[in-house]
Amino acid sequence: MKSVVCIKRVPDTETRIRIAGDGTSIETAGVKYVISPYDEFAIEAALRLKEARGEGEVAVVTVGDAAAGEQLRSALAMGADRAVLLKGETTMDGLATARALAAELGAAEADLILFGMKAVDDDQQQVGAMTAELLGLPCVTGVAKFEVQEGGVVCQREIEGGVEEVRAPLPAVVTVTKGEYEPRYPSLKGIMAAKRKPLEEKEAQLGASRIRVRALRYPPERPEGRIVGEGAEAVSELVRLLREEAKAL
């Protein structure tokens, strides 16, 4: 059983985003980078699958600059067996990223290709399904839990107000959301072992990026709020304000 997990280097979710002087990108100085949280769920899922079956390989792939090697090492430290860095500049156009991943994965002969449901920087929620389409593979998105059985993967997919069960024959693409797979912390042994695991570098075959960012802005300031009062006594006034001022009730 060969799994490949596609991961992205993104700013830590604690980061206070500052817009750079060019007005279209963010200030990167001083930003701490991590593996996108959903991609960690996907790595954890792949590792558990390998452990449960007692055989197999887990590879991790990223498209990014040289610094993204850091996140690949973290994934190796969690327990992945090998890593591939596709060097290139990613943009908001997920289809360009998907092209680079499809070019690499087409030859990888993986049984299961895992993605995070979304990368928490551009929040585009698209690269997994696009890559699947380019590869001609079946794809299930937003999966909280899955099981591999008899040549297929049975997925619990989160939809509005429910969970849908979908089966895909292998090889397949699955995008993972938060659910079963709380990621492990790398052990000291894992961190040491990661230094000796293979990390291959190649040029990414990115397509042209066709999403042009004209401007990046801070969210509209919320008007100054107010404390209506303390305790249950304040409720009448709150209800009045919600009804008459905010017209929200």
Added chain:
Amino acid sequence: MGANVLIVAEQRDGALRRTSREVMTAARGIADALGVEAHALLIGAPGVAGQAAELGRFGADRVKVIEADALGRYHPEGYTDALARALEGEGYAAVFFTASAQGKDLAPRIAARLDVPLATDATGLAVEDGAVVVTRPVYAGKAFAQVVLEATPCLVSLRPNVFPAEENPRAGTVETLEAPASEGAWRLEVRGVAKTAGEKLDVAEAPVVVSGGRGLRGPENWTLLEELCDAIGPRCALGASRAVVDAGWRPHAEQVGQTGKTVAPQLYIAVGISGAIQHLAGMRTAGTIVAINKDPDAPIFKVADYGIVGDAFEVVPRLAAEIRKLRES
């Protein structure tokens, strides 16, 4: 005349989803700005064509209908094929989706198939010099990007609750298309849905959200929030902070924030939630924010329009009672 615009309407159990009215209204606006027609695509089981009139009411000049027994419920491959069929032979300027579980699954598939880029979860749309300009949140709403898609059709999914639905009646002429005959070739087997929230609205789509955090002390105390939600009525859904989801008090489907759902209800009531940056990211575009927290320095008060400093166990039952009284009068 230039190329028209299309929306992919969504139905559940044969009834048009409320969010599709919002998307239809937005598409109507774009069509008017471009001086073209707004079309809708309705996919579903036989009989779904009956929903076309409602799309007409919200601004559809034409409604393309694809009916098949196998298309009653969303099927990723079936719907991708159906949408591809509707796009054959008509070069649309733009195609709009709802940023729902369906839209977020379907849109990237068709984008890859057509070889065009996709902007997800838009909160703003405009036309400038004949081009569609999309505003969308990035970094979970810590910033907003204004983007232009340099290909046609331009594919955009729209965040629920952000675009108003307004009636703007047009002909809504029904055009029936043949269903793609590829059922046998589908590889995905959609086996059925286990409902988690009964008939309740999903937190990402509800106009009012009551969210609870660790301040509620235990899952048994959610009856408090359920009563408040009931008092507000069927438009209300429950949300949760990650702390209570991680503790297993509430399902992940209710989590609001950077690793949960991004919500934009008209009213968001945060109870016993401190307001961590990852939580704020998921709800700061709400219309009105109310915070109930016993700590006057809790960061949630910085984004709240109205705050009550106090014990949730005293404030929430009173709030439920007063809202119920208001609705009954």
